Amino acid sequence: MKRTIELLKDNNLLKIIDEEVDIDLEMAHIAYIEVKQKDSKALLFRNPVSKRLNKKFNTPVLMNVFGSYEATKLIFEKEPDTIAAKIEELLHMKPPRDFWGKLEMLKELFDLKTVFPKRVNSKAQAQEIVKKNIDLFELPILKTWSDDGGAFITMGQVYTQSLDGQKQNLGMYRLQVYDKNRLGMHWQIHKDSAHFFSEYKKAGKKMPVSVAIGGDPLYIWCGQAPMPNGMFELLLYGLIKEKNAILVKSKTNPIYIPSDSDIVIEGWVDPSKEEIEGPFGDHTGYYTLKEPYPVMDVTCITMKKEPVFQATVVGKPPLEDKYMGWATERIFLPLLKTTAPELIDYRMPENGVFHNLILAKMKSCYPGHAKQFMHAFWGVGQMSFVKHAFFVNDDAPELDNYEDISDYICDRVSVDNILISEGVCDALDHASPNACYGGKLGVDCTKDNVRYPKKDILEDKELLDIISSKISDIKSLCQYKTHTKTPICVFGVKKSQNIKEIYEKLKEFKRHLKLLVFVDIDKNDVTNPYMLIWRVVNNIDAKRDIFLQTEYIGIDATNKSKKDGYDREWPDDTDCDQEVLKSLIKRELISNNKELLKYYYV
Numbered sequence: 001m002k003r004t005i006e007l008l009k010d011n012n013l014l015k016i017i018d019e020e021v022d023i024d025l026e027m028a029h030i031a032y033i034e035v036k037q038k039d040s041k042a043l044l045f046r047n048p049v050s051k052r053l054n055k056k057f058n059t060p061v062l063m064n065v066f067g068s069y070e071a072t073k074l075i076f077e078k079e080p081d082t083i084a085a086k087i088e089e090l091l092h093m094k095p096p097r098d099f100w101g102k103l104e105m106l107k108e109l110f111d112l113k114t115v116f117p118k119r120v121n122s123k124a125q126a127q128e129i130v131k132k133n134i135d136l137f138e139l140p141i142l143k144t145w146s147d148d149g150g151a152f153i154t155m156g157q158v159y160t161q162s163l164d165g166q167k168q169n170l171g172m173y174r175l176q177v178y179d180k181n182r183l184g185m186h187w188q189i190h191k192d193s194a195h196f197f198s199e200y201k202k203a204g205k206k207m208p209v210s211v212a213i214g215g216d217p218l219y220i221w222c223g224q225a226p227m228p229n230g231m232f233e234l235l236l237y238g239l240i241k242e243k244n245a246i247l248v249k250s251k252t253n254p255i256y257i258p259s260d261s262d263i264v265i266e267g268w269v270d271p272s273k274e275e276i277e278g279p280f281g282d283h284t285g286y287y288t289l290k291e292p293y294p295v296m297d298v299t300c301i302t303m304k305k306e307p308v309f310q311a312t313v314v315g316k317p318p319l320e321d322k323y324m325g326w327a328t329e330r331i332f333l334p335l336l337k338t339t340a341p342e343l344i345d346y347r348m349p350e351n352g353v354f355h356n357l358i359l360a361k362m363k364s365c366y367p368g369h370a371k372q373f374m375h376a377f378w379g380v381g382q383m384s385f386v387k388h389a390f391f392v393n394d395d396a397p398e399l400d401n402y403e404d405i406s407d408y409i410c411d412r413v414s415v416d417n418i419l420i421s422e423g424v425c426d427a428l429d430h431a432s433p434n435a436c437y438g439g440k441l442g443v444d445c446t447k448d449n450v451r452y453p454k455k456d457i458l459e460d461k462e463l464l465d466i467i468s469s470k471i472s473d474i475k476s477l478c479q480y481k482t483h484t485k486t487p488i489c490v491f492g493v494k495k496s497q498n499i500k501e502i503y504e505k506l507k508e509f510k511r512h513l514k515l516l517v518f519v520d521i522d523k524n525d526v527t528n529p530y531m532l533i534w535r536v537v538n539n540i541d542a543k544r545d546i547f548l549q550t551e552y553i554g555i556d557a558t559n560k561s562k563k564d565g566y567d568r569e570w571p572d573d574t575d576c577d578q579e580v581l582k583s584l585i586k587r588e589l590i591s592n593n594k595e596l597l598k599y600y601y602v
């Protein structure tokens with residue numbers, strides 16, 4: 001971490017904050033606003049304090065390490081596309097034809113020797129201090145959102161191994177602090193550590209777990225990388241850094257952890273016990289609600305002499321995970337191509353909350369090719385979490401040219417090109433009627449075959465006047481993409497009836513409307529497309545909330561309740577505490593940029 005701090009400082013990518021800042025909300029709010037700014041920087045809080053614990057900490061807190069494209073590239077020591085090219089090369093390695101080819105291949109294979117993590121017995125920096133008298137409250141562990149169930153480790157590398165000790169795993173999962181020696185293990189049902197856990201549970205044996213914090217920041221990126229089940233994420237570290245990860249054994253369990261970790265929390269999970277975890281303000285921009293999860297009994301904490309505590313805050317985009325996700329998206333393209341060979345590129349726009357929205361460009365070769373890809377995506381590892389996928393042909397604009405690509409898509413949307421299916425959902429998805437299982441939307445935009453007359457477009461004000469006089473629930477509207485074959489009209493509503501009923505009533509205005517999107521008037525701005533995308537892809541379950549009629553499509557992106565046939569508890573948005581914000585502005589720890597705060601719904 002200290003080397004990372006120097007690296008960031010040398011590249012003018014670090015802000016040092018010497019004022020006392022509270023680990024409850026204050027630190028997270030500062031980091032939250034920082035990443036939303038154009039030239040955002042990593043933050044080093046040198047004087048963390050806690051009013052709740054009546055404490056000052058010696059350990060500084062480092063946040064937003066991946067807080068910009070530049071910082072992310074520095075951590076990788078190269079462009080993610082260069083790493084992707086290397087992976088692509090390895091995946092396509094063919095037997096050498098001649099002597100020079102053999103030499104080339106030998107070089108490639110020699111380079112691969114650095115991929116495997118090395119276990120060593122030497123004294124590790126990570127174990128300079130060994131504490132058996134455990135007190136997690138001695139660490140500056142943040143509470144990031146007001147309604148969080150407590151303090152959470154948000155950048156913990158969770159190292160586990162299979163029951164037979166043959167497979168290792170590194171996963172990035174948040175960890176709730178229950179008391180001075182117990183941590184909640186938030187590995188969701190689909191994740192590798194949850195699979196290991198079920199082996200231990202079946203065998204009735206305690207599961208060893210070590211949580212590392214800090215060290216090379218690339219470890220934490222590897223922890224969130226969607227590596228295939230059974231592959232140790234630190235192989236990826238070796239491949240990227242071209243040097244082996246060096247591991248040492250934990251002091252009180254058999255788990256190996258990076259020798260340069262700043263802090264390591266070791267322990268055992270008793271599979272017969274679970275405890276309520278959460279709520280926690282999550283990366284969807286909503287709280288994940290209380291649920292039972294396994295608990296680790298901490299047996300030892302080791303650390304460097306002068307450790308740095310690494311943390312992040314997740315919530316409404318854009319945040320630090322935007323840049324981590326960008327690197328993942330680029331590096332995993334060649335692997336995705338192995339199941340979808342005609343895939344040219346794909347993007348997960350930052351406001352699409354990763355798996356909630358994906359744009360993919362392909363070379364469509366035969367009828368139904370895009371639909372074949374939808375099924376392929378929905379069937380591959382963590383790609384199966386994808387909720388909404390748009391497939392475009394190789395003649396489409398660049399996928400990150402959002403204006404042009406959305407024009408292209410809007411010219412190709414028709415009921416015939418839409419596939420609504422169902423399948424596995426991310427455990428964080430709140431819109432699906434059942435946890436972890438729900439609707440999927442795939443749109444095949446590879447063909448320019450929409451042949452309907454253009455809609456008669458009215459001015460927003462005129463349209464609102466005629467519509468709201470008939471349907472009083474509609475309070476505002478804004479139209480987008482009116483020059484395309486799929487004009488979009490976003491309605492801000494104060495719901496007194498089911499949205500499906502409003503959609504049916506609006507049919508009399510069908511000649512002006514094609515794609516109707518409904519959001520609640522409260523907490524949404526119909527003129528802010530960035531946040532509208534975020535809201536819509538979060539709030540809909542394709543099977544329940546998309547209404548399809550020829551040339552007349554409705555999307556109900558309002559919050560749901562029992563009246564809408566939704567039986568789960570609808571979570572709240574993650575909103576900053578306004579009193580904390582005021583105090584931070586007053587102390588000049590954040591600037592009072594009203595426009596930015598409003599734009600990102602802070």
Ligand SMILES: Cc1cc2nc3c(=O)[nH]c(=O)nc-3n(C[C@H](O)[C@H](O)[C@H](O)COP(=O)(O)O)c2cc1C
Pocket residue numbers: 154169170171172173174175186187188189190191192193194223224225226227283312314321324382
């Ligand atoms: C900031 C951040 C926080 C995350 N928190 C969790 C979490 O609490 N639980 C979880 O299961 N996945 C979480 N993830 C996603 C996992 O890290 C990711 O799915 C990873 O590939 C899991 O590894 P595994 O398949 O080896 O279990 C988080 C990712 C990021 C970027």
